[in-house]
Amino acid sequence: MPTSRHPSSALAAVAVTVLAWASAFVAIRYVGQAFDPGPLALGRLTVGAVALGTLLAVQRRWVAPTRREWVLLGVCGLAWFAVYNVALNAAEQRVDAGTTAMLVNIGPVLIALFAGLLLGEGFPRWLLIGAGVAFSGAMLIGAATARAEAADVLGVLLCVIAAVTYAIGVLAQKPVLRRLPALQVTFLACAIGVAACLPYAPGLVDDLHSAPPGAIGGLGYLGLVPTALAFSTWAYALARMDAGRLGVTTYLVPPLTIVMGALLLGEVPPAPAMAGGAVCLAGVALTRRRSR
Numbered sequence: 001m002p003t004s005r006h007p008s009s010a011l012a013a014v015a016v017t018v019l020a021w022a023s024a025f026v027a028i029r030y031v032g033q034a035f036d037p038g039p040l041a042l043g044r045l046t047v048g049a050v051a052l053g054t055l056l057a058v059q060r061r062w063v064a065p066t067r068r069e070w071v072l073l074g075v076c077g078l079a080w081f082a083v084y085n086v087a088l089n090a091a092e093q094r095v096d097a098g099t100t101a102m103l104v105n106i107g108p109v110l111i112a113l114f115a116g117l118l119l120g121e122g123f124p125r126w127l128l129i130g131a132g133v134a135f136s137g138a139m140l141i142g143a144a145t146a147r148a149e150a151a152d153v154l155g156v157l158l159c160v161i162a163a164v165t166y167a168i169g170v171l172a173q174k175p176v177l178r179r180l181p182a183l184q185v186t187f188l189a190c191a192i193g194v195a196a197c198l199p200y201a202p203g204l205v206d207d208l209h210s211a212p213p214g215a216i217g218g219l220g221y222l223g224l225v226p227t228a229l230a231f232s233t234w235a236y237a238l239a240r241m242d243a244g245r246l247g248v249t250t251y252l253v254p255p256l257t258i259v260m261g262a263l264l265l266g267e268v269p270p271a272p273a274m275a276g277g278a279v280c281l282a283g284v285a286l287t288r289r290r291s292r
Contacts, residue, residue, distance in 0.1 A: 009236075010236070010240040011237075013236045013237040014234075016229065018250060018253055018256065019256065020225050020226045020229060020233075022256035022257045023225070024230075025097040025098075025260075026257060028092045028222065029092050029097045029261070031218040032089055035207045037090040038089075038199075039207045041197050041200065042200045042201060043204050043207075043219045044219060044226075045193045047227070048228040049187065051227075052186055052232065055187075061181055061184070063180050063181060063184065073185065076172040076185075078192060078196055079165040080165060080166055080189065080193075081169070082196035083196075084166050088162045091155045091162060094158070095155035097265065097267060098267060099141075101253050101257040102139075105251055106160070107163040107164070108134075108251060109131055111171065114167065134280050136279055137279025140272060140279060141273045173238065182236045183232055186234075186235045251280045252284055254276075255277025255280055258277060
């Protein structure tokens with residue numbers, strides 16, 4: 001199993017991913033004021049695909065996918081890169097960044113459960129305990145935020161759609177990473193997402209004409225850092241760690257998002273939400289323990 005190889009580099013890749021994805025929730029909340037959900041997804045994925053394609057061309061490392069791998073890449077690209085991004089962008093036009101991050105992070109629970117069922121990773125005791133604790137913390141964050149600011153029902157539903165497609169994408173990506181390079185997998189999935197979002201091209205052109213420079217810069221940031229960089233570091237870590245254990249580490253995203261949202265957007269969470277963030281951190285720490 002590659003799970004035990006290069007633990008330090010894999011954990012560093014996880015840290016980059018978590019920080020970048022936390023910043024993405026805040027950036028989407030800001031950029032979404034100037035871009036509609038579909039055009040925003042297309043613009044972000046296009047920037048990411050260009051950056052990833054450039055890196056792939058420099059490396060000159062290509063492994064021809066099999067038919068089964070193409071199918072899994074298609075599922076990953078459509079679910080995680082296309083549908084997830086559109087649903088997430090639409091959700092953040094209705095729900096604040098912290099609540100969105102919390103709701104989307106029911107995804108790791110689905111990943112852990114289905115990875116045990118479908119990928120043969122099993123159900124280690126501390127993984128289940130940590131997932132339960134972290135999920136409780138995420139619920140506390142959501143409940144506290146919802147009490148402070150009434151949640152939009154459609155926005156919550158869109159967050160759930162994003163969480164489900166996120167889990168589907170990870171489960172489809174994991175088997176492909178056993179043979180294909182992480183950078184190639186990320187590029188192909190991103191390119192498939194771009195193709196699926198092409199109907200939003202006219203809207204993207206219109207939004208680019210009317211968007212202020214700050215929003216356009218934010219769109220570029222979303223494509224380069226949370227997409228090109230973070231999805232690559234995620235794939236690198238996923239090739240070296242169990243999907244369930246790696247997925248639970250993303251419970252660090254909601255508390256980080258809340259802090260960033262408070263600093264950059266003025267969305268100050270109530271005290272119970274901060275307590276939920278501490279519970280999330282404790283849950284993630286528990287998943288790192290191993291049964292004797």
